[in-house]
Amino acid sequence: MIIAVDGPTASGKGTIAKALAAHFGLPHLDTGLLYRAVGRQVFLNGGDPNDSADALAATDFPAALLDDPQLRSEDNGGWASRVSVHPAVRTALYERQRAFATQPGGAVLDGRDIGTVIAPEAEAKLFITASVAARAQRRFAEMCERGEAVTLEAIEDDLRRRDERDSTRAVAPLVPAPDAMVIDTSALDRDAAIAAAIAMVECARTK
DSSP, X not given: OEEEEEOOTTSSHHHHHHHHHHHHTOOEEXXXXXXXXXXXXXXXXXXXXXXHHHHHHTTSOOGGGGGOXXXXXXXXXXXXXXXXXXXXXXXXXXXXXXXXHTSTTOEEEEESSIIIIIOTTOXXXXXXXXXXXXXXXXXXXXXXXXXXXXXXXXXXXHHHHHHHHHHXXXXXXXXXXXXOEEEEOTTOOHHHHHHHHHHHHXXXXXX
């Protein structure tokens, strides 16, 4: 069984995807981490994330980079969003994601184009969303815990920019698959969001 979990930054899709993987005994891939690694590699190379050639060169990042804690930083998230608009980058990372999705037994993948591009045949497709205000509050709390100096207003502005960039790019834009089940987590706590997701996947399995 392939479970596709898509949605914007800080919507809760990563938490939900991990919980689904644990519940159904499936391997999990955070595909956004691959793009974060490309963004980080562009930075380390001294390149420009808006330059297609620089971004493509960074797709050849060392596997050890996936363990770099800087990948989760807010600044690097912006770099990841910028490199992800390049078709050549998405093509370079496609096969890696596709191989993970189609492994024997299935898998859970979360990202922005899993149900539309990477695994359109997924038995269960979820689209996790939330208001910008709710997502900004969550990200603000996370960054404060890490000791990062940020303002709520700056985070909201960054999320809006990312949403615009991700949803309007020419290749694999952030949109729900036509048959995706949508969960708005704006007013849901972690346990309620996970319970809703599990119920939806169970429903999809019985169809």
